[in-house]
Amino acid sequence: MGFFRPSSRDDAFFQLLADSARQAVAAAEVLTELLASDAAGRERILPRLKDIEHEADEATHAIIHKVNSSFVTPFDHGDIVELAASLDDCTDALEQVGQMVVLYRMDGLMPDVTRQLEVITRMAALTAETMPRLATMKELPEYWVEINRLENEGDVIHRTLLRDLFGGAVTDPIEVIKHKDIIERLEQAADAFETVAHRVETIAIKES
Numbered sequence: 001m002g003f004f005r006p007s008s009r010d011d012a013f014f015q016l017l018a019d020s021a022r023q024a025v026a027a028a029e030v031l032t033e034l035l036a037s038d039a040a041g042r043e044r045i046l047p048r049l050k051d052i053e054h055e056a057d058e059a060t061h062a063i064i065h066k067v068n069s070s071f072v073t074p075f076d077h078g079d080i081v082e083l084a085a086s087l088d089d090c091t092d093a094l095e096q097v098g099q100m101v102v103l104y105r106m107d108g109l110m111p112d113v114t115r116q117l118e119v120i121t122r123m124a125a126l127t128a129e130t131m132p133r134l135a136t137m138k139e140l141p142e143y144w145v146e147i148n149r150l151e152n153e154g155d156v157i158h159r160t161l162l163r164d165l166f167g168g169a170v171t172d173p174i175e176v177i178k179h180k181d182i183i184e185r186l187e188q189a190a191d192a193f194e195t196v197a198h199r200v201e202t203i204a205i206k207e208s
Contacts, residue, residue: 013074014135016063020087021128023056024193027094028121034098035109035117042102049098056091060084074134075203083199090124090196093189097182104178110169112161116186119154123147123193130200140204147197154190158183 030052034045063084067077074080101109130143161183170176 011135013063013066013080014132016059016066017080017083017087017134018128018131020056020059020063020084021124021131021196023052023059024087024090024094025121025124025128027052027056027091028117028124031094031098032117032121035101035113039105039107042098046098046102049095053091053095056088060088075207079199079203079206083196083203086192086196086199087127090127090189090192093185093192094120097185097189100181100185104181106175106178106182109182110161110164110179112157112164113182113186116154116157116161116183116190119150119157120186120190120193123150123154123190126150127193127196134200134203137204137207140200144197144201147194151190151194154187158187158190 027049030045030049034042034049037045064081067073067080126143126146130140133139133143162180165176165179165183170179
């Protein structure tokens, strides 16, 4: 049961959560640019991705500070903190993909990696669009159903990538390890967005 009271609702919480979600959208967009660049371009773009990750951390700290300094919150304190942490995990996961692509000095990526990231980008955008809806608790089921559908779409791409990777698309053993790590990290990013949707669903059920 949450601590929501219509007469004392603080809409700043929803704005802060939306701000945090938008950092993940920005990370997905910059990561898309990074993956499409050559090695030199990736080196130049990576600091922008790191800056976004730092801003996401600051957004998470702002939410936690707001929770700790507020007697009345829109819903349960713990649920807000867990949701904030889950949103931050999404941005972290995307930033780590960029870090590893640059660290591995990868010349190219498998074509379906782009499709994998496109799905994640849609998940990020949908998540950012949904955070303000927590203020009214309306149209939330459509969100987590679509996130689940997108995650399933991402799973199919993930399995296809692994099949092709171990089916000879990449032959050098070291390169296979590198590609597999990137593919798995992108899958983890998709899972992170699904976790956010699960948090939102839990909150909606509690508040219904």
